[in-house]
Amino acid sequence: xxxxxxxxxxxxxxxxxxxxxxxxxxxxxxxxxxxxxxxxxxxxxxxxxxxxxxxxxxxxxxxxxxxxxxxxxxxxxxxxxxxxxxxxxxxxxxxxxxxxxxxxxxxxxxxxxxxxxxxxxxxxxxxxxxxxxxxxxxxxxxxxxxxxxxxxxxxxxxxxxxxxxxxxxxxxxxxxxxxxxxxxxxxxxxxx
Numbered sequence: 001x002x003x004x005x006x007x008x009x010x011x012x013x014x015x016x017x018x019x020x021x022x023x024x025x026x027x028x029x030x031x032x033x034x035x036x037x038x039x040x041x042x043x044x045x046x047x048x049x050x051x052x053x054x055x056x057x058x059x060x061x062x063x064x065x066x067x068x069x070x071x072x073x074x075x076x077x078x079x080x081x082x083x084x085x086x087x088x089x090x091x092x093x094x095x096x097x098x099x100x101x102x103x104x105x106x107x108x109x110x111x112x113x114x115x116x117x118x119x120x121x122x123x124x125x126x127x128x129x130x131x132x133x134x135x136x137x138x139x140x141x142x143x144x145x146x147x148x149x150x151x152x153x154x155x156x157x158x159x160x161x162x163x164x165x166x167x168x169x170x171x172x173x174x175x176x177x178x179x180x181x182x183x184x185x186x187x188x189x190x191x192x
Contacts, residue, residue, distance in 0.1 A: 027076075027188035031064050031174060038064050041098060044176035053184040055176030057085065063098045063173040071169040072192040075143040078185045081108050083135045085180030088123070091145055092167035098175070100124045104167060105175075106143050106152045106160065108182065110135050120159025122150060128159045146192055 031038050033048040040046055044062025047054050055062070070092070081087055087108035095102030105123040110133060112118045120128035132139070132154040142153040147168075152160035172189065176182050 025191050027190040030066055030172065030187045030189055031184065032187075037067050039067060041065050041173070046176070051185060052080075053174075053187070055085075055087070055174065055182045055184070057176040057178055057180060059179055061175065061177035063090070063175050065093075065098065066172040066189075069169055069171055070145070070189060070191065072146045073144075073189050074192060075141075075145075075172060075187075075189045077141050077187040078138050079108055079134070079141060080136070080138045080183040081110070081134060082180045082182070083111065084178065085109075085176065085182045086112075086178040087182040088175045089141060089143060090173040090175065091143060091150070092170040093173055094167050094170040098173045102167070103170065103173070104145075104150050104162075104164075106141070106150075108134065108141075108175075120152060120154050122152070122160050122162050125150075125164055126160050126162040129161065130154075130157050130159050132157055132159065144192075 031053055042062030043060035044055050044057045046064055089106045090098055090103040093103035100123040107117055107121045107123050108119050110119050116127045117123050118128055119134050120132055139155050144151045148163055148165040150162040174184055
């Protein structure tokens with residue numbers, strides 16, 4: 001009887017480990033100092049300070065761009081913008097240019113001259129559902145892309161819920177533009 005119990009335990013453990021639906025995929029860390037899963041594009045300066053990714057722009061624009069392409073995923077990160085930076089999180093980028101014409105840009109720019117495109121908006125696609133103040137402090141972003149739906153949350157408050165199928169898959173990018181500094185940390189993506 002003892003051997004039968006052991007066989008049952010081993011069988012259950014084997015089946016739970018071999019079932020791809022039994023546990024969710026683990027998140028992948030993006031844009032870390034020790035990884036090579038990203039490259040730079042443009043003129044902004046990027047560096048690492050105490051585990052934080054720092055983007056500095058001086059009337060220029062630049063991006064960190066993932067080498068991998070993602071289709072259905074959840075992206076989480078922390079960001080800390082100063083009051084002058086124009087930043088954003090670009091997802092499902094498909095073209096040779098990292099612009100809202102070829103990507104979904106989830107904006108980071110509280111003081112955008114057109115408040116329809118401020119932090120939390122999907123630029124040119126969806127105005128923010130809620131206005132969240134993010135300047136000069138650490139904040140969280142969660143961006144979920146699943147089939148034709150793009151959702152975003154800032155500090156746990158939903159700011160975007162877009163149904164759009166223009167871009168179904170592509171790379172992820174972080175932006176530093178205009179003048180100022182943006183800091184990122186704990187950038188993780190989990191495929192759905």
